[in-house]
Amino acid sequence: MKITINGNSQLIQANNLEDLLLELKYQGKLATALNENFIPLNERKKATLKDGDRVEIVAPMEGG
Amino acid sequence: MVMFYGTELESRLMLGTSQYPSPAILEHAFKVSNASVATVSLRREGREGAGQPFWDIIQQLGVKVLPNTAGCHSVKEAVTTAHMAREVFDTPWIKLEVIGNTDTLQPDIFGLVEASRLLTDEGFNVFPYCTEDLVAADKLLGAGCEVLMPWGAPIGSGMGLNNEYGLRALRSRFPDVPMVIDAGIGLPSHASRAMELGFDAVLLNTAVAKAGDPVKMANAMSQAVTAGLLSSQAEPIEPRDMATPSTPVIGQAFLS
Numbered sequence: 001m002k003i004t005i006n007g008n009s010q011l012i013q014a015n016n017l018e019d020l021l022l023e024l025k026y027q028g029k030l031a032t033a034l035n036e037n038f039i040p041l042n043e044r045k046k047a048t049l050k051d052g053d054r055v056e057i058v059a060p061m062e063g064g
Numbered sequence: 065m066v067m068f069y070g071t072e073l074e075s076r077l078m079l080g081t082s083q084y085p086s087p088a089i090l091e092h093a094f095k096v097s098n099a100s101v102a103t104v105s106l107r108r109e110g111r112e113g114a115g116q117p118f119w120d121i122i123q124q125l126g127v128k129v130l131p132n133t134a135g136c137h138s139v140k141e142a143v144t145t146a147h148m149a150r151e152v153f154d155t156p157w158i159k160l161e162v163i164g165n166t167d168t169l170q171p172d173i174f175g176l177v178e179a180s181r182l183l184t185d186e187g188f189n190v191f192p193y194c195t196e197d198l199v200a201a202d203k204l205l206g207a208g209c210e211v212l213m214p215w216g217a218p219i220g221s222g223m224g225l226n227n228e229y230g231l232r233a234l235r236s237r238f239p240d241v242p243m244v245i246d247a248g249i250g251l252p253s254h255a256s257r258a259m260e261l262g263f264d265a266v267l268l269n270t271a272v273a274k275a276g277d278p279v280k281m282a283n284a285m286s287q288a289v290t291a292g293l294l295s296s297q298a299e300p301i302e303p304r305d306m307a308t309p310s311t312p313v314i315g316q317a318f319l320s
Contacts, residue, residue, distance in 0.1 A: 028113055
């Protein structure tokens with residue numbers, strides 16, 4: 001299916017958020033949102049993906 | 065003793081982690097500054113994992129982390145970012161920014177109060193980036209904030225304390241609320257002045273990170289904050305219009 005990840009359209013195999021992170025080989029300190037809603041770490045497996053979904057994956061960064 | 069949500073800070077300087085020439089200079093500046101708090105953010109992560117090395121550096125600093133919601137223009141955005149930050153940084157502390165104007169980056173006070181209420185209800189320790197407005201401050205305290213972070217001047221402007229009268233009024237209206245001057249500091253004298261006015265801490269970033277010598281400036285800011293704090297505790301003299309001799313007049317030789 002085709003979803004948008006951090007603003008970029010992408011074809012993926014995974015059908016939930018946890019599997020998506022594994023498929024894309026994300027590691028470390030991360031937080032996720034699906035269609036602008038925060039998805040906690042322990043709910044990523046339950047967060048099923050469908051065509052057209054928007055996923056945000058964020059990590060620690062510099063800040064003022 | 066000033067407590068920030070139950071935490072006493074050894075140093076009253078809070079330092080941002082953005083815009084340094086290199087990670088090594090960031091690290092060095094932090095060590096020299098003796099800052100007790102580092103502000104951080106969340107940004108989109110690429111597959112290369114750029115955020116992880118940054119996080120390693122921050123952890124090594126051994127300071128408290130204060131995540132921000134920088135760049136958020138709506139309550140929903142700010143609240144969602146706060147949720148993400150709490151999970152990533154494992155802290156209830158959040159520097160809450162709800163930006164209302166893109167030129168001045170001044171806070172949207174109405175959104176800020178609403179977001180503060182939502183987050184404090186969920187157990188967050190909110191550090192709201194606000195103005196010196198007394199009514200807004202009162203509403204933020206009513207929304208559950210136990211700390212206020214009024215601006216000195218627009219973020220990154222380096223103008224110092226734009227409205228000293230307003231800040232003085234805010235300080236005296238809420239004498240027991242821990243307050244941090246956040247944003248607009250450009251010089252050590254600005255930081256020192258904020259502390260002289262009785263504010264409890266200073267948060268700055270650009271003034272150090274974009275200085276020609278960030279490490280030297282970090283040192284200067286550290287000393288300025290300490291000097292201002294000591295001054296406010298030392299009960300300084302009141303200024304007066306007329307001179308008063310400091311050397312004793314009695315006993316002066318008659319030589320004319």
